[in-house]
Amino acid sequence: MASEIKTISIIGSGNVAHHLGKAFANHVTIVSVHSRNVETGSKLAEELDGYFAEEIESILPADLYLVCVSDDEVNTVISQLPEDASIAYSSGSVSMRDIDKKKNLGVIYPLQTFSKEREIDLFQVPFFIEATSEVFGQQLFDLSWLLSRKVVFANSEMRRNLHLAAVMVNNFVNHIDFLAMKFLKSKSLEMDFLNPLIKETALKLQSLSPEAAQTGPAIRHDSKTIANHIEMLDGDTKEIYTLLTESIQKHHQK
């Protein structure tokens, strides 16, 4: 059986570092936090009852170094950590192949959007685990199991696919909501009118398939309403309306 991870040093002080740090702090000791951002880093260290390391060299030894930095910084940060360290990073799109080899290298990738303003219940959030060794993989699995009951081993390619899907359902959906709200604003209508609909659109998919949930002028081939809508729009919103309508009609044949 793999020995337990009992101490963690965190690198990063963004949304992921904040949420994983707080959640893990309920189960293991966060010995130190390092962040280039002294303000958010020292605040997070204080909240997690750990030492704030201003320099990455002064970060304290721990059973696990948890690297929660942006994708393009993962490799640079890891290359500065001790040769014999056990390290996990939290990025969806960075392949383990692209990281300079360390003794124990792995990934803990929670498929969720985090912001400091919002509490997240991690118990249902999928955590994807990858590791250079079976023993280290098991350690990362057990550690993640403290937070979630949806822990899954996934290699870099699977994680890359999951990340792409996540970009669609989060980044793209948020942008569609942005464009719709912007449109209402341009017509002097309250953007908040959309809130219950935005919420129900997502909640519906927790129990219904998106095929079953699809409604509206596109799937009904209501060409009069579609033509009116396209007429009412301009610029990229018009292009997006047209392309998505065609796509809905293509994927749902009459």
Next chain:
Amino acid sequence: MASEIKTISIIGSGNVAHHLGKAFANHVTIVSVHSRNVETGSKLAEELDGYFAEEIESILPADLYLVCVSDDEVNTVISQLPEDASIAYSSGSVSMRDIDKKKNLGVIYPLQTFSKEREIDLFQVPFFIEATSEVFGQQLFDLSWLLSRKVVFANSEMRRNLHLAAVMVNNFVNHIDFLAMKFLKSKSLEMDFLNPLIKETALKLQSLSPEAAQTGPAIRHDSKTIANHIEMLDGDTKEIYTLLTESIQKHHQK
């Protein structure tokens, strides 16, 4: 003061008829239901404790005829109702101008997506009211106020704009979620992995603006990840990825 609406006859037995019917039945008497679909129509009539009228001519007189049929049938249905009837329809995209004049004509448009499988809390759902007379408008307002604390007068043009925004945040968002799930399925990954993220993406917008909530490779101008993602996709999903990424970058200048 406008006299109260105490009896309703409903035309239609789809999702809107079902939800409005059930909600109004807690406050007023549903005297009859007519639907071309005998099966769903008679079932709804039974549930609402009203008479099922197989022919539209045999629908029972009521203070209000509530027309919940698809957009292209609204006018046909209304033209078959008695000349002196008070009538409201529930469509977002049908302008009152396009309806043959009746004595009292109006609109009750709830901005929400309804399906029979899901209970909806209507109390926060915006109801948009329009009417040919002030007195009838007040009656429709008071009736809707029984169900929701977000009742608003809106003319046909405002309603048309709201409907367009609703198509975006519901139909288009649902389709993006569909494409993401389809992509995961094609990679033999569980589609359910996305559920917590889909939910949180929507819940976040209940308190955060979509500008503040926007994250991901597009807004970060992470051209390496974007190029990888585009490489991984094909067909309309690739086109949609490209167009939405460009649109995010256009609306959020560095």
